[in-house]
Amino acid sequence: MEYIIAFTIVMVFMLIGDWVSAATKAFIPSIFITAVLFTIGFWTILPRDIVAKASFNTSFIGIGISLLLVHLGTLMSLKELLNQWKAVCIAILGVIGTLILTLTVGTLIFDWHTVVAAIPPLTGGLVAALLMTNGLKAAGITSLVALPVSMFILHSFIGYPLTSLLLRKEGHRLAEEFRSGKGKIDINAPKMTSVGASLDTNKRILNLPEQYQSPIFIIVRVSLIALLGNWIAGLMNGAINANVICLILGVIAHQIGFLEDNALTRAGVFNWLMYGLLAYIFAQLSLTTPNIIAGIIVQILTLIVLGILGMFLASFALAKPFGMSRAMAFACSLTALFGFPADFILTTEICHTVAKNDKEEEYLTQNMLPKMLVGGFATVSMASVIIASVFLKLI
Template sequence: MEMNIIMAFTIILISLAIGDIVSTKTKAFVPSVFVTAVLFIIGFWTFFPQTIVDISSLGMPGALLAMYLLITHMGTMMSVKELVRQWKTITIGVAGIIGVVLGVMTIGRLFFGWDAAVIATPPLTGGIVASIMMSEAAAAKGLDDLSVLAILVYVAQGFIGYPITALCLKKEGTALIRKYRSGEMVWEPKVETVEVPEQKSKFRIIPPVPEKYNTTYVILMRLGLVAWAAVAFATATNEIISKFVICLLFGVIAAELGIVDRKPLNLSGSFGWLMTSLMAFVFAGLARATPEMVAKMAVPLFGIIIIGVIGMGIISIIVGRVLGVSKEMAFAIALTGLYGFPPNYILTDEATKALANTKEERDFLMDQMLPRMLVGGFTTVTVASVIIAGIFIKFI
């Protein structure tokens, strides 16, 4: 039976939904992307047509539009004030990413070659956009095996990162709660949000659009203008800096100036749809993953991830010690680069629930650990992975 657009769309969403359900059921121990990737691979090896994502209308060029808008949206989430306050966390997160790069581009390169190291490094920093950028660049060069590797690294890294993060957070939480109970640490509840705040920027020059006029169309129009300007700027400069990095930077600037709202895709109700399109496009890359190719990529896949995580751990722990942050917390912050939000929140929440006896103790632990985990993930996955991909894509 020939697959039509609604059938293809529904099958893709079933695969994505099953991934979410399994992840929720296992409290994020089994990553949703891992489950969905397995389903897609099995599907492509059985009854999925190779073009199922294109048939569903979730492929190109819509996925490219989604990338432009989502990256610009991510830039608007950056609060300069919050990032300055969490400078130690940002430093440790960046140090962890540097550890990944050093590990993979030295030891990983020796074992698996230059192309594999270059293509796998940006996805290992956690970003879905970085994964797509490197996968597409590898495919354009005819490196189909390594194109699939870029997707597989993104899919598999969280599966290694989650249990290590959970262990680090439980050790850190145990030490914190012991100090709190003994009176060594004194804490008073704070009335503040741990997510990127919505406070007014001191750089704002454009007043907010009145709510009655700030419709879905107006919100998306403003975001589209910023993304359009970013792509035009990158093109005019011969893309010395990747257009995706420029989108991110333009998003930051535009939000600070008031040109676009913070989290515009959330405000317009468009985030979920664009993310669905982007995720479907990511898994479309697995159509190239034959059984022989997956078997061939297994060793470099897990070898590169393990080497990268070891490099991340060594550098982040050293920098954390210099900054007065425990090795467990420093490593946990760095590990957020493997998965970002929401797993960083879920893992922290689970650790505090397991260790706290009262609501006050749980609030104390969340206050001590969650801001660092959120900012760490935001810095590494949202910013660093796109920047690294923009640089590394020129090395293929």
Template sequence: MTYSVIGAFTIILIILTAGEIVSMKTKAFIPSVFVSAVLFLIGFWTFLPKNIVEQGSFAKPIVYVSIYLLLVHLGTLMSLKELLAQWRTVLMSLTGIIGICVMTLTVGKALFGWSTVVAGTPPLTGGVVASILMAKAASDKGLPSIAVLATCMYIMQGFVGYPISAFCLKKEAKRVRDIYRGGGEKINLPKAEVVCEASAPRKKLIPPLPKEFQTPYVILLKLGIIAWLASRFAPVIHINAFVVCLIFGVIACELGFLEEQALNKANAFGFLITILMAFIFTNLSKATPAMLKEISIPLFGIIILGVIGMYIVSLILGKALGFSKEMAFACTLTALYGFPADYILTHEAINSVCKTKEEKEYVVEDMLPKMLVAGFTSVTIASVVIAGFFVKLL
């Protein structure tokens, strides 16, 4: 069956919207990507054409433009000063990812094979970009089941991460609440430095453009320039172009060439993310019930090994960095879902144990910055770098 471009576009958005609604109604306990994936699978097995995503105009050229621009944009979300201020949280998150890689590339390799763990590990450490990179690499190598595994890894990892994180965060919220009740406002916790979005703008080498010139066209042009430079520079240093985009985005923003939160100011972030989210389900058109059955054991096996690796690291390093074991484990687990789930889970845990407004504010101030920085470090930074490296290993 062939749909018109706007008809296919509308069907895709109906499916994505349905997933989002279910996620909101369940307070993110059921991930939106899971619901959308199930709907796509049912559609592919019944009435949807296999190329519905391409029919809806979400083809590879626009997808790759979106990835380039989004990765440069992610660099504009980072403040090196803020990351340095929260170095303990950053280190905790990064070592958690090391724990994942150690377990999957040793025990996982012995159980499931090299190609399976190489394709499955980067999506486990982060978000949609890592999944797309690994799925594409597997498809290019003629490994359709491995490509589906990479996609399903991104879809399913939250089901393990959410309940464990909720348990850890609730215990941590009780601990911090009890400290507050025991000492009142006079007691000082070893809080993470709070990221203040309303802080005064930092002076940069390149002054910002006048407001009238900060138009979508100008902002997208500057993002495009940085992405193009990154794509030209990447082969010279033999690093994946997407990783270089992220690095160049950070540098350009620190220098002042790019605005902070560039795509948001260009009012383009939402549409580019929609393009990626539609494209991520393309590989499911190749999935058959038999293939899903075949990959189910390595899929959940790799997730479980990754969680074990994160738990071991959190026990070893957490105390040394001043974290409780629950907070340390929760910070590493953010690799399985990132924002906004880290924000929602933290607030849900705090609201469930704190009675007064003062208690909630106190506990939020201690816990939320750690979870947000941990999720940003793993999903935004580390997963892209790891995927860029693992593509060469497949």
């Protein structure tokens, strides 16, 4: 009984976020509303282990995120992945803009340890926050132990709506481009929406009779690719993040016909895994209290403003040379604030609500989602871990 209650509460919070997003046509992102609900819940009556009790524990997430990243590879071709080098450059240079402003102006306002503890989670995700928390504990700087996780939590509340606004602007621009006939759907690219997905049996290397093409057959193949990705990452001692390897292997497996377009959507498990991953991310909101936040809110907000300003200046300057709109370039930079799965959720919500029909949605998704996903992996999965490793030595 206790577990089904926990599961129901978690799902209801996500449902409310989804409904608010639908009612406002994604002006208010679903993950923003759900994050607010979890924060209020954890600060009042929700048990801190409610997400784990709902079955979304670390084992589930370890499996789920690997499978999801292989799946994302089936949404891109190898050519498409390589073509996103501009998004990678803008995202990384946006992070550099954040580093420059926070390390210069930030250190004029706050002490060195405060700035150093806050920057890695500002330019990355949960892993960077946890690395800095453990580093501060080891160094005996107990007064700042709560800062990294608090930064990770609060910058999302600013990053979600701001990114949603930018993506909406880009979505409307692309929609007008498509309606005028200037933009065309790439018929050779993988189909990114469930509506656009079409099974091309000629590309299968395992072209078994139809009765064997079951959802579990898809899941097994995705699992094998995820297993291979984690094994390779282990051989490399984590030199390249396992998530990045899973994404690349997913692209290759799709390219050679081992996996279909939109693999886990076809298998009927994509949403389940995505909700589980989101629930786990929201569970981190339980690590803070109002008293903790109140004691460091000024430092956090100031550094967030400086960090986002650095991203804006870098993306503003680079947008035209890299052939992107300023809204799209800034959105790519902002992926450093949250990464996957938030970048996926925000982008697909905007594409779905801005588009007036299925073809428009496919066009918008083709032109926005790869940039956001690759930008997020470049910053959160790679750059932020490197930055955290360097900054640990500066404490």
